[in-house]
Amino acid sequence: xRRVQLSRKTNETDIAVTLDLDGTGTCQVSTGIGFFDxxxxxxxxxxxxxxxxxxxxxxxxxxxxxxxxxxxxxxxxLTQALGDKRGIRRYGDVRLAxxxxxxxxxxxxxxxxxxxxxxxxxxxxxGTFDTELVREFFQALSTHGGITLHLDRLHGINSHHxxxxxxxxxxxxxxxxxEPDPRRAGMVPSxxxxx
Numbered sequence: 001x002r003r004v005q006l007s008r009k010t011n012e013t014d015i016a017v018t019l020d021l022d023g024t025g026t027c028q029v030s031t032g033i034g035f036f037d038x039x040x041x042x043x044x045x046x047x048x049x050x051x052x053x054x055x056x057x058x059x060x061x062x063x064x065x066x067x068x069x070x071x072x073x074x075x076x077x078l079t080q081a082l083g084d085k086r087g088i089r090r091y092g093d094v095r096l097a098x099x100x101x102x103x104x105x106x107x108x109x110x111x112x113x114x115x116x117x118x119x120x121x122x123x124x125x126x127g128t129f130d131t132e133l134v135r136e137f138f139q140a141l142s143t144h145g146g147i148t149l150h151l152d153r154l155h156g157i158n159s160h161h162x163x164x165x166x167x168x169x170x171x172x173x174x175x176x177x178x179e180p181d182p183r184r185a186g187m188v189p190s191x192x193x194x195x
Contacts, residue, residue, distance in 0.1 A: 003020040005018045015054070016052075027051050040070070046167075064130075071140025087184055087185050089180075094172040103154065103169040104150075108148040109177050114142065123159045126159050
């Protein structure tokens with residue numbers, strides 16, 4: 001099916017997401033956090049995954065719960081859309097340049113979540129957005145998407161460029177990993193026979 005709708009409601013956030021792995025990169029997101037919406041748009045467009053997401057969160061406190069819970073919801077949606085992962089490539093990697101920033105991303109849709117994070121930001125904020133929330137998002141996505149995710153900042157002096165390059169790099173690697181592998185049609189990409 002590779003398409004899923006789900007919702008996640010807690011005392012802190014209320015999120016509805018639709019995800020289509022075989023989309024065209026269409027994105028309709030509304031989280032109440034402008035910079036984060038811009039980053040989620042990068043994932044959809046560069047992964048060629050259609051994402052519709054609405055989130056209402058306790059932004060009067062801060063952006064943390066909304067950003068983290070969106071990562072959780074997107075990770076859960078990805079897991080459901082992939083099913084038993086038959087016929088996918090499983091792995092993806094990219095080195096992505098954006099102006100002064102260069103990010104290396106390698107990921108494995110292994111079902112074994114693990115985040116290696118070597119992405120430092122020179123500033124604590126991008127506008128009003130806390131840069132530490134970039135890691136929180138990817139930690140949640142990795143954990144709930146069952147993704148082994150390695151991210152390294154190779155270069156970068158501008159926090160906006162570093163963040164955007166990170167989202168784009170993950171998107172490009174994810175696009176490669178979820179693509180059907182015509183040489184493994186119907187096969188689980190693991191010697192174990194399951195992921």
